[in-house]
Amino acid sequence: MKFNDAVFGIFLIVFAIAEIIYTRTFPALHGQRFGASDFPVLIGVGLIICGCLLVVSGYKQRTASSPIEEAISKESNLLTIAGWREKPRSVINFFVVILSILFYIFFVDTLGFVITAFSILLVLFLRLQNGVVASFIAALFMTGVSKLLFGVWLLVPLPIGPLGF
Amino acid sequence: MDAFIGGLSLIFDPYVLMVMVGAAAFGLVVGSIPGLTATMATALLIPVTFFMDPVPAIAAIVTTVATAIFAGDIPGALLRIPGTPASAAYCDEAFAMTRKGKAQLALGVGLTTSIIGGLIGAVVLMMATSALAEFAFKFSSYEYFWLACLGLSSAVVVSSGSTLKGFVSLLIGLFIATIGIDLISGHPRFTFGSTEMLSGVSFIPAMIGMFAISEVLRFVAAKNNSRPKVPVQSLTNLFKGVGGVLFKYKFNVFRGSSIGAVTGVLPGAGADIAAWVSYGVSKRTSKEKEKYGTGHVEGLVDAGSANNAGLAGAWVPALVFGIPGDSVTAIAIGVLYMKGMNPGPMIFQENPQLLNAVFIAFFVANLLLLPLGYLAIRLSSQLLKIPSRMLMPAILIFCLVGSFAITNSVFGVVIMLAMGVLAYIMEENGFPIAPTILGIVLGAMLEEMFLSSMIKADGELLAFFSRPISATLGVLTILIWLIPLIKMLRKKVAKPQLQ
Numbered sequence: 284m285k286f287n288d289a290v291f292g293i294f295l296i297v298f299a300i301a302e303i304i305y306t307r308t309f310p311a312l313h314g315q316r317f318g319a320s321d322f323p324v325l326i327g328v329g330l331i332i333c334g335c336l337l338v339v340s341g342y343k344q345r346t347a348s349s350p351i352e353e354a355i356s357k358e359s360n361l362l363t364i365a366g367w368r369e370k371p372r373s374v375i376n377f378f379v380v381i382l383s384i385l386f387y388i389f390f391v392d393t394l395g396f397v398i399t400a401f402s403i404l405l406v407l408f409l410r411l412q413n414g415v416v417a418s419f420i421a422a423l424f425m426t427g428v429s430k431l432l433f434g435v436w437l438l439v440p441l442p443i444g445p446l447g448f
Numbered sequence: 449m450d451a452f453i454g455g456l457s458l459i460f461d462p463y464v465l466m467v468m469v470g471a472a473a474f475g476l477v478v479g480s481i482p483g484l485t486a487t488m489a490t491a492l493l494i495p496v497t498f499f500m501d502p503v504p505a506i507a508a509i510v511t512t513v514a515t516a517i518f519a520g521d522i523p524g525a526l527l528r529i530p531g532t533p534a535s536a537a538y539c540d541e542a543f544a545m546t547r548k549g550k551a552q553l554a555l556g557v558g559l560t561t562s563i564i565g566g567l568i569g570a571v572v573l574m575m576a577t578s579a580l581a582e583f584a585f586k587f588s589s590y591e592y593f594w595l596a597c598l599g600l601s602s603a604v605v606v607s608s609g610s611t612l613k614g615f616v617s618l619l620i621g622l623f624i625a626t627i628g629i630d631l632i633s634g635h636p637r638f639t640f641g642s643t644e645m646l647s648g649v650s651f652i653p654a655m656i657g658m659f660a661i662s663e664v665l666r667f668v669a670a671k672n673n674s675r676p677k678v679p680v681q682s683l684t685n686l687f688k689g690v691g692g693v694l695f696k697y698k699f700n701v702f703r704g705s706s707i708g709a710v711t712g713v714l715p716g717a718g719a720d721i722a723a724w725v726s727y728g729v730s731k732r733t734s735k736e737k738e739k740y741g742t743g744h745v746e747g748l749v750d751a752g753s754a755n756n757a758g759l760a761g762a763w764v765p766a767l768v769f770g771i772p773g774d775s776v777t778a779i780a781i782g783v784l785y786m787k788g789m790n791p792g793p794m795i796f797q798e799n800p801q802l803l804n805a806v807f808i809a810f811f812v813a814n815l816l817l818l819p820l821g822y823l824a825i826r827l828s829s830q831l832l833k834i835p836s837r838m839l840m841p842a843i844l845i846f847c848l849v850g851s852f853a854i855t856n857s858v859f860g861v862v863i864m865l866a867m868g869v870l871a872y873i874m875e876e877n878g879f880p881i882a883p884t885i886l887g888i889v890l891g892a893m894l895e896e897m898f899l900s901s902m903i904k905a906d907g908e909l910l911a912f913f914s915r916p917i918s919a920t921l922g923v924l925t926i927l928i929w930l931i932p933l934i935k936m937l938r939k940k941v942a943k944p945q946l947q
Contacts, residue, residue: 319630322895333616376668384865388858407841437499439853
């Protein structure tokens, strides 16, 4: 997933302006000219300068003149996802990983660690083209190992589900 | 001397030694599997070190990285895929040796030069830190401010790819560091009412996200992850011929180690850059330049010793000034802060045993490399058969539990996910990650030094140049800032001439 530099540049400029405006709500130190907003403002100014330079660099990539530059410019569309279109399985896997983490965030407290981790592992092993039996055994094994290592050995209070583990 | 003996007793504790052997095995496995880096190994290790005392925690990090960097040579020589970026510089050379039937010699030389380089690096670390610590006591907030600027700026300039993108990466890291309660005014910043955000972006989940989750995402998004087959070659008599090579290229071993140690000291320039620089110097100064690339062992001797020496070098600024030399030492500094042990010159007075323990850990880790590295090479054909499609889900679950363990809530997992996606998008678009890490680690220190200097000087910017050391560091920093501008001007001048 490649973006043109100008897209990053514009995003950084907008982000930095919003950040600087927000820092105006920070108080100054008592009796001083300095305060909590100074450093974030400096960062924001830096981001605006870098953002402007990225916009210029992105614009240059798109207005190519020589054949070599043209070849580069083809790679410099605002968003390049061409590589992704050729491999739908990989794209699905990418989002399955993100969704698995979100599933953990939203359901681990309700379902408990063991059920959540086992479900995530089983889905991922299967999505990555491992055999059904191998995926089941590997998911069970890894759930057990992580529960033992963190839950039992390191005493991390991993959430307990409706089944009591 | 008492401190040294104290350090020895800390490291030669059975529990610490057991942790080091476990960490070495972990580092060797992770390093030898292509796609899993030494930094990723460290990021995966820190949730476990979180529950340890400072000495075993630091010893585990030192051992994991030293062994992982060497193990990166194994798939480099056998499959032409560097196990870690630090082996990339001489991967082609080592593979060319394998094609000539000399895999045994390539790996034997790789192992011995890694150990020698690592030991020389440890000696440099010991000597340089003690000398610099005396000097560091004279530093005030102005010097620390410039030193942090110098470290961050050189991290940007030496990072791979565009300097502009390196600066953006650094500013992102510095911004992330401002999230949470401001230490000087006590005012919450960018927390948007969240109580969990008050303590800032939790460091360990952030590192796990940036180094491990981004790697998992990259793996699943890649079209082809298959590996070539391991060539069948005898690896039983690993040290046959190594003695002769080392004797012939003894100067190269010392040169590679010295270049590695010095490069490692530069913030942002870690083991991988040390190996590239050393391989380049070796090729340029060799009497047999034409043999490079055809399976010539000379470059391997230089670069193999440089990358392991670079690891110790990176700890010099980390221990003396609290300024990390690379991503791994950035993580180590984060671990030290979490243990309430702030790196800097005071650590030499307050905790000399710990400091000596770090030095000794480097020696022990490199000595452990001899038997364990030998074993890893012997088992390499089995290790390289472990498919990544079985490893990645396991890594993901360790990341989830590791991040959860730090905050004991899913908030750590939220940070891990956000930082993982951020790192993935950044790397896909050519933004280096190392400056962001350094920004996150050094942000608080930089701001504190900047504000306290401004308050002392009553806003007078010239005060930043009022002391001799701060003026020198300031001028050096400004010169580094000017490098990209000079490069740009030179390009502009060169362009019309070409036309």
